[in-house]
Amino acid sequence: LLVAVETALNLGVSSLPTTSRTAYVKDNQDTRRLAESIKCDTFYRVEKGDSKTKNDGAWMHFPSVSLFSSTASADLSKLFKKLGCESSTNAYSITGSTPLIDSLFSVKYGLYPQEQPDSGLQTFLAQENETWLYENKYTLPLGFLVNRDFFLRWELDNSKPADVQNSLADAIGADQVLEMMMDVADDGASMSFTPEQSGLYYAYVRNKKVEKVSADTWNGSRTFTNTDRGYLLELGWCVSGEEVVLTAEETSEPLDASVYRFSEPGLRSVYDRLSEQPWTLTSWTDSTLEGTITCKASGVMMTTIPYDKGWKIFVDGEEQTAEKVLDAFIGVDLTPGEHTISMKYFPEGLMPGAWITVGSIVILLMIFGTVRLFRNARLYEQKHGQNQQNQSDGEEDHENDIK
Secondary structure, three states: OHHHHHHHHHHHHHOOOOOOHHHHHOOHHHHHHHHHHOOOOOOOEEEEOOOOOOOHHHHHOOOOOOEEOOOOOHHHHHHHHHHOOOEEOOEEOOOOOOHHHHHHOOEEEEEEOOOOOOOOOEEEEEEEOOEEEEEEOOOOOOEEEEOOOHHHHOOOOOOOHHHHHHHHHHHOOOOOOEEEEEEEOOOOOEEEEOOOOOEEEEEEEOOOOOOEEEEEEOOEEEEEEOHHHOOOEEEEEEOOOOOEEEEEOOOOOOOOEEEEEEOHHHHHHHHHHHOOOEOEEEEEOOOEEEEEEEEOOOEEEEEEEEOOOOEEEEEOOEEEOOEEEOOOEEEEEEOOEEEEEEEEEOOOOHHHHHHHHHHHHHHHHHHHHHHHHHHHHHHHHHHHHHHHHHHHHHHHHHHHHHO
């Protein structure tokens, strides 16, 4: 009773939203069918535009970037936040990503609750009821070669995610991907702008006291929550001449925000450079990967596989030390020439855990056997003692009878 009362009061105080089961699962079957319909001969990831949870990929059986887990990598969460995506202590997601981030993380397909505008960055593939499947035009491979100074040139500690993404472009000599359209500081709880050019627009709220923002565009209204986590707000395709209004909800705090327009030429420039020397996979499973890469010069093959000590990496059959790049992903040094790269995953603590389990079972059986042995011995002594007592009593009765 105490738990039920506390839970009800906590829910009321925290104002957590709820939904019906019908609404919660209404597109599950459509999502599964579309995910199963994907036919691709290379590694890919999929993201859902209106995800119910950060574990929708596991829930509906498609490879995903987003994750909620008590064992989530803290370093990866920090990187996602720097890139402008939503993250917290034990979770990270693709929410807030730009087409550049989708490309970087090999997000080749997207699932959306409505038809997407013709941005030139996606191709429509299929539709199931109210769920649309699109293929992204620029998707980087799971691994690619970069110069070692790339990690020094990419300034990840910029205060704004847009500057971090533009710094990535600068680090490889490509065109920038996010152009600032408007920067407003301490100008009230609402701001508006009218795009001079149609395109994909994003907003970044610097005031961390603002937790909820609504955006009114030509395509309707949308509300963003948890904006204090510092992710980019995806305003979507904004049409030139159509006003966009951003409003901080449930607070009188100023927005203190910046607005950006995404550049397709910039994305194409980044993609062309990073895909020049790809890791071309020939086979892959959940725990093994193999492919080839041709290096024009020495460098680091960077992957977007989260770093974990359970991964072993082999270059031309020889095991190499996996490097932790960007404090989050697996990388390996390579020399010029063609190389066969394979990776195998085996959980670091699995064998010690297995031996501990086996040892514990053996000890338990030994204890059980010892206890049983002692118990049987005691029962034998008790029975033997009782028999002797009965025999003694019988002899005494016989003597009495004789008397």
